[in-house]
Amino acid sequence: MAAVTFTRRHFLETSALAGAAACLPSDAAAWWQAGRPRPTAAQLAWQRDELAMFIHFGVNTFSDREWGDGKELPSSFAPSRLDARQWARAAKHAGFRAMILTAKHHDGFCLWPTRTTTHSVAASPFRAGAGDVVREFVDACRAEGLRPGLYLSPWDRNHPTYGDSDRYNDVYIAQLTELLSNYGPLAEVWFDGANGEGPNGRRQVYDWPRVWAAVKRMQPDAVVFSDAGPDVRWGGNESGVAGDPNWSTVDPAKVPAPGVSGPGIIDALQHGDRDGTVWRPAESDTSIRPGWFYHPAEDGRVKTAEQLANLYLRSVGRNSKLLLNVPPTPEGLLHDTDIARLNGMHELLRGWFAAVAVNRETVSLAGRVREVTLTRPSPVALIRLNEAIARGQHVARYKTEGFDGAQWIELSRGTTVGFAKIDRVTVPTVVQRVRVTVEETAGSANPSVRVNVYPPA
Numbered sequence: 001m002a003a004v005t006f007t008r009r010h011f012l013e014t015s016a017l018a019g020a021a022a023c024l025p026s027d028a029a030a031w032w033q034a035g036r037p038r039p040t041a042a043q044l045a046w047q048r049d050e051l052a053m054f055i056h057f058g059v060n061t062f063s064d065r066e067w068g069d070g071k072e073l074p075s076s077f078a079p080s081r082l083d084a085r086q087w088a089r090a091a092k093h094a095g096f097r098a099m100i101l102t103a104k105h106h107d108g109f110c111l112w113p114t115r116t117t118t119h120s121v122a123a124s125p126f127r128a129g130a131g132d133v134v135r136e137f138v139d140a141c142r143a144e145g146l147r148p149g150l151y152l153s154p155w156d157r158n159h160p161t162y163g164d165s166d167r168y169n170d171v172y173i174a175q176l177t178e179l180l181s182n183y184g185p186l187a188e189v190w191f192d193g194a195n196g197e198g199p200n201g202r203r204q205v206y207d208w209p210r211v212w213a214a215v216k217r218m219q220p221d222a223v224v225f226s227d228a229g230p231d232v233r234w235g236g237n238e239s240g241v242a243g244d245p246n247w248s249t250v251d252p253a254k255v256p257a258p259g260v261s262g263p264g265i266i267d268a269l270q271h272g273d274r275d276g277t278v279w280r281p282a283e284s285d286t287s288i289r290p291g292w293f294y295h296p297a298e299d300g301r302v303k304t305a306e307q308l309a310n311l312y313l314r315s316v317g318r319n320s321k322l323l324l325n326v327p328p329t330p331e332g333l334l335h336d337t338d339i340a341r342l343n344g345m346h347e348l349l350r351g352w353f354a355a356v357a358v359n360r361e362t363v364s365l366a367g368r369v370r371e372v373t374l375t376r377p378s379p380v381a382l383i384r385l386n387e388a389i390a391r392g393q394h395v396a397r398y399k400t401e402g403f404d405g406a407q408w409i410e411l412s413r414g415t416t417v418g419f420a421k422i423d424r425v426t427v428p429t430v431v432q433r434v435r436v437t438v439e440e441t442a443g444s445a446n447p448s449v450r451v452n453v454y455p456p457a
């Protein structure tokens with residue numbers, strides 16, 4: 001195999017997958033026969049983003065609450081300096097590639113001038129009632145080269161039809177139709193399963209198959225996120241930490257619909273299913289602050305750069321994607337502290353992954369051992385493995401070792417690899433070579449795994 005030199009730019013700007021595909025063993029044809037589920041182009045693009053920013057913004061920002069009750073006055077929505085470009089610039093600068101906005105949260109207030117309710121920006125002082133936050137958001141994303149996504153809460157504590165299932169389902173589809181047909185291509189449409197009681201005391205029954213069909217029809221290139229996918233699943237917690245192991249394949253019967261709880265569901269969301277028949281990778285969501293919406297009392301409780309960089313290792317570095325919420329203030333701007341922490345995270349990650357110490361690579365005949373020779377002997381701080389997931393996910397168990405000149409010493413052990421698996425190495429030994437041995441696979445194929453080795457920053 002030809003010499004491989006990766007640079008800082010390589011890590012930051014190219015997909016791991018492209019590199020992995022370039023390193024396919026010569027018997028690659030065997031892969032296509034393996035018969036395991038594989039991602040769609042949209043799912044691959046979703047995963048390559050690695051980092052997406054979540055924006056929770058709405059009447060709760062002004063009432064200082066997490067869940068509005070639907071009785072908020074539209075007149076309370078009064079951002080004085082809203083600048084979606086500031087959000088997008090901050091995201092881009094910190095290495096994010098996508099952004100998702102709460103077009104409507106549980107309180108029912110719509111951030112775009114919808115025809116389905118008067119409970120929207122059109123009745124607010126924002127831009128004298130002529131504003132459209134969704135429009136400003138998607139425009140800002142596109143101007144900064146970020147892929148936009150929208151969250152439309154199904155639970156609606158304001159709309160009078162909520163709980164009257166068929167009528168509300170029509171309203172919900174009408175809202176989706178406005179969002180999916182008037183704002184250009186979206187990368188992700190985000191649904192939660194929240195389902196409270198309606199004003200009439202009745203429980204709303206959502207029509208998820210209809211919702212998903214509507215997205216597929218109007219935005220065929222978007223991924224649909226929910227507990228139950230169909231394209232991307234919730235990772236099972238709101239702390240931004242992916243499961244280990246983490247299969248991108250699932251058994252769809254285990255999580256039949258969003259918001260369903262019961263034995264085994266969180267486990268299925270966290271870990272996926274090694275023998276699952278459907279490709280549905282996990283998204284890890286969390287907030288940079290304790291709450292999803294901005295609260296001034298939490299200004300001193302913003303996650304540190306170090307905490308955020310570690311979250312990257314435990315989400316992206318465990319075959320997931322990190323959806324990190326950064327909530328705008330009542331002014332309509334991201335807070336300076338949050339921006340500083342995002343930039344700090346980016347600097348840390350750049351430092352950790354700056355110098356790739358690999359200059360030569362060999363693959364064993366059986367394809368189960370991949371060895372890299374370091375540019376110069378060094379201790380190892382991080383090892384990043386990437387599986388060629390366009391052909392499915394196969395690695396079920398592996399170990400990594402370093403050669404100190406006399407013997408092979410174990411550096412790390414793991415289960416799944418997938419899009420990326422990043423191991424922190426605590427063994428201080430100086431090594432000349434590093435090898436990964438795939439000890440167990442799902443399916444009969446020989447996995448193609450790319451190995452990158454990073455010395456201490």
Ligand code: FUL
Binds near residue numbers: 192
């Ligand atoms: C949950 C909501 O209840 C929270 O308020 C937040 O939006 C979170 C991302 O999803 O379902």
